[in-house]
Amino acid sequence: xxxxxxxxxxxxxxxxxxxxxAWIGVGSGTTxxxxxxxxxxxxxxxxxxxxxxxxxxxxxxxxxxDVEELNNVDDLPVYIDGADxxxxxxxxxxxxxGALTREKIVAAVGRRFVCIADASKLVPVLxxxxxxxxxxxxxxxxxxxxxxxxxxxxxxxxxxTTDNGNVILDVAGLAIEEPVAMETKINQxxxxxxxxxxxxxxxxxILIGTDRxxxxxxxxG
Numbered sequence: 001x002x003x004x005x006x007x008x009x010x011x012x013x014x015x016x017x018x019x020x021x022a023w024i025g026v027g028s029g030t031t032x033x034x035x036x037x038x039x040x041x042x043x044x045x046x047x048x049x050x051x052x053x054x055x056x057x058x059x060x061x062x063x064x065x066d067v068e069e070l071n072n073v074d075d076l077p078v079y080i081d082g083a084d085x086x087x088x089x090x091x092x093x094x095x096x097x098g099a100l101t102r103e104k105i106v107a108a109v110g111r112r113f114v115c116i117a118d119a120s121k122l123v124p125v126l127x128x129x130x131x132x133x134x135x136x137x138x139x140x141x142x143x144x145x146x147x148x149x150x151x152x153x154x155x156x157x158x159x160x161t162t163d164n165g166n167v168i169l170d171v172a173g174l175a176i177e178e179p180v181a182m183e184t185k186i187n188q189x190x191x192x193x194x195x196x197x198x199x200x201x202x203x204x205x206i207l208i209g210t211d212r213x214x215x216x217x218x219x220x221g
Contacts, residue, residue, distance in 0.1 A: 004034075006118035006209035007082075011035040013207050013214040017114045019077040020045045023068060025106045026060065027081020028053035028099040031116050035080055036060055050076060052106045053099035054163050070106060079110030083117050083203075084129045084196075090115070090203040090219030091179040095132030095196030098162050104194050108201055115203035119210045126179055130155070130170035132196035137167050139191020146189045147171050150182075166193055 001009070011034035018024055018039070026036060026049045036056065039049070040063035048066030050073055051057040057067045070076075081103060083092040092115060094100055107113050131152070135143045144154040152171035160168055176182050179199035186195040206217040 001211050003118055003120065006211075007031045007034045010116045010118065010207045010209035010214050011038050014080050014114055014116045015039065015042060017078050017080065017112070017205065018042065018046060021047060022075070022077050023047050023050055023073045025050050025076045025079030025110045026052065026056055027079070027103055027106070028056050029082045029097045031082030031118070032056060032080070033059055035116060036063065036065075039063070040065060050106055052081065052102040053097070055097075070109060073109075076106070076110045078112045078114060079107050080114045080116060081107065083115050083121055083198075085123050085126050086115055086117055086121055086203065086206055087123060087126060088206070088217055088219065090206065091126060091197070091199040092202060093126050093129050093131055093196055094198055095134070095168070096129070098132070098157070098160055098168055100132055100196040101134050101162065101164055101194045104198065104201070107198065112205070113201065113203045114205045114207065116207045117209070119208055122206075122208050126176040126197070127174040130172040131174055131176070133169045133171060133186060134162055134164070134166050134193040134195075135169055136191045136193060140167055140169065143189055143191050144169055147186075150174070150185070164193065
């Protein structure tokens with residue numbers, strides 16, 4: 001199966017976790033877009049969606065799915081999103097598409113986080129994928145120096161601005177053995193909006209698309 005076919009398979013499986021007559025949190029990126037396409041088939045069962053990016057909102061609306069502001073939603077039973085990397089323990093690197101801050105906010109509100117990914121995203125240790133860090137523009141150089149002190153090799157994602165008007169540093173060279181501690185450390189650097197480490201609030205369920213079907217992982221919580 002191609003990577004897109006694996007993504008479509010796992011997106012279809014994720015529909016099982018949709019709660020009827022409720023709002024659903026929807027993430028960003030190609031796998032999440034496959035999920036949105038599947039969600040359109042059952043849109044009559046849900047109230048609508050809270051989206052973590054402008055692109056996802058546009059795709060939801062193109063399918064006739066109502067998109068609501070998070071501030072107007074007091075209960076989000078489930079949040080479904082992809083990952084750039086994920087471990088069997090539920091820690092993830094996200095933000096390859098640049099929507100990490102909004103993804104982290106919606107994930108924090110969701111009572112259950114379902115991560116959907118193809119098998120290539122499942123890793124024993126995070127860090128082969130460059131770690132995105134959203135930064136206030138005036139702090140870019142300072143934060144980059146701090147990331148070097150942590151052992152990383154930061155690269156400014158030039159020409160890219162987040163939905164929040166900030167910049168992204170993609171940090172390579174990190175083997176993230178303790179993701180919770182690393183997330184805390186980076187988030188405490190002045191000028192960092194958030195880091196694309198999802199460890200404090202990791203996945204509750206991981207759906208991995210493989211050639212043999214969808215593998216379900218439930219990290220200990």
